[in-house]
Amino acid sequence: MRILILGGDGYLGWPTALHLSDRGHDVAIGDNFVRRQYDHEMGVESLVPIAPLHTRIRAWHEHTGRLIDTFVADLTDAHATFDMIDRFRPDTIIHFAEQRAAPYSMIDREHAVYTQYNNVIGTLNVLYAIKETDPDIHLVKLGTMGEYGTPNIDIEEGWLELSHKGRTDRVLYPKRPGSFYHLSKVHDSHNIEFACRVWGLRATDLNQGVVYGQQTPQTALDDRLATRFDYDAIFGTVLNRFVVQSVLGEPLTIYGEGGQTRGVIDIRDTVECLRLTSEQPADRGEFRVFNQMTESLSITQIAETIANISPDPVKIEHLENPRVELENHHYNVVHHGLVELGLEPHLLSDTLIDSLFAITRRYAHRARPDAMLPTIEWRKPSSKISN
């Protein structure tokens, strides 16, 4: 298949590109490199050094003989977006190309507006480009488990069969997201469902949990193929950040009580979910939703897992929660869909965490410990990025 990966230079986009190229698909990457620019703004870098995209692609070609095409395009530029899709003519578009950090969206008004503008308008432009060039293209869109929030009922896969006053309907699962970033994905989901319903497009919305890990078999081939590893309080996902804190001898910082429970997924499962979804597309007119996570863990459970495995003594510290979120809540998520497509989950295992420790130790000298402390406060209209 011809697969265009938007945001293919990012944390997950890049390993997905390699995984799909490895499986014989014709892969192209679209990116505007804005994720690398955020590093300059934040004053923090990926713990693992990452090569420029052209170097990455050359290294992949050296190792495998396979070519990955590239397009430099900003999705908020409708003409560039249309042109990229018209030239590559993909069967599938995998869309990672959004600002993806909740704290980044909560820095201040400018960052909230940027996040919603970038994400919502970018996706609208992709929908129009699909409709105008080839409505048969399957859009695989990265959503987030954070779209649902933490409702007091079980979380279904995107849709809900409900009864009310003796009548029934199948509706989009009600959302209660926890940041302007998560809201941007809720907006996307509504826009995409509409495009499927009115234009007959085909789309899969992947509501992904918190991803952990840094390596896939392909990225491990060569240092030049490494993907980014964010450990800071803004872009670093919680498990990765805890590993770095433990290696640096810093306390693992839990926000509030730590009873917050989230769906999590191994990076190797992420890239496999993208393959399975791409190879088994949604039907025309179908807005298909999967909950892309393999297990649920509370923040305390994640911290304790890291503390137990770490060879060094680890301290756990509770900080005042900078976010507004429930710290003790019901959390039961249906996530059968991707398993039915063939996913064989890697559950959180010592093996993976061992490799994370090794990677972290190798690059520990690059870490800036203060970048791991939260600075963005949900209750304030603006926060400073650095302490």
Place this chain on the structure above:
Amino acid sequence: MRILILGGDGYLGWPTALHLSDRGHDVAIGDNFVRRQYDHEMGVESLVPIAPLHTRIRAWHEHTGRLIDTFVADLTDAHATFDMIDRFRPDTIIHFAEQRAAPYSMIDREHAVYTQYNNVIGTLNVLYAIKETDPDIHLVKLGTMGEYGTPNIDIEEGWLELSHKGRTDRVLYPKRPGSFYHLSKVHDSHNIEFACRVWGLRATDLNQGVVYGQQTPQTALDDRLATRFDYDAIFGTVLNRFVVQSVLGEPLTIYGEGGQTRGVIDIRDTVECLRLTSEQPADRGEFRVFNQMTESLSITQIAETIANISPDPVKIEHLENPRVELENHHYNVVHHGLVELGLEPHLLSDTLIDSLFAITRRYAHRARPDAMLPTIEWRKPSSKISN
């Protein structure tokens, strides 16, 4: 109370400003006049001539001795928005200032993107300005009944108590809107609910039905106080358009079967709902939703009402439906909230329609009959505005 009316130069914003000023409130209007600019783009004008805002305000002062302050600001300009709110320091902000026509949003990509950008980012800027200047300000935001679509269950007022697998929760009512415009209001609702939940703002979302009528006691005082009357297929609401078609001897054009049922409301009730809502604000942290409509009618029922009252013979014509919507569906809407605040609805009565016929006859020479035929096709990615 000090009440700032955003979009106060528009069809409903202007009569609302006069109604609230008449009741003794200190009213200011914020507008960027873009609604007048759409007229130039569409090549069609309000059937009833409207005076420039400064003339309107002078006329109101002549008649009543009351002053209405004005701010020229585009809500997508965050600094202008902040400055306006900081200078006027309202108790209540009534927010009509959005692109409000579903067909306009479906013209093509540019208009879809414009609509979502203008509406969603404008409202985000208002939320931030409230949070930054005075979080006690009550935001009264115009939503639309079209946010709900036509679900197979009864439509509640914004929230839904639901049971699922033996557990219960109160959630935002699931939405299935029918255009990129309606989607923009769904996005707004989610953003506003979040701001109430996280920042403790107070907001009322008014999901308004299709408004009919053109006069209120205040606008009828003087021709210079008239509000706009749109009859074209893009901005004209259906009942108003049918009246104009009947007066011009044109057939009333029903899209498809005509079983589409919508909530409707008299313009005099709209302005009263805004008064009642402003004077009885939501609590801090509350996201309050009312369904601002007084009765449900199918398009066929609306056409037959007009045909029965018209002194001239009226033909009803069914056109192929340019929209994607159910033409026969369940529609049962809860709309108690505003009645509990004190609304005494004007139901669709001959009296009002008589006055609409009189207004239309007076200005019939200004009508462009071809502008009443639909040109915007939902199933196409782009349509021409004129036939």
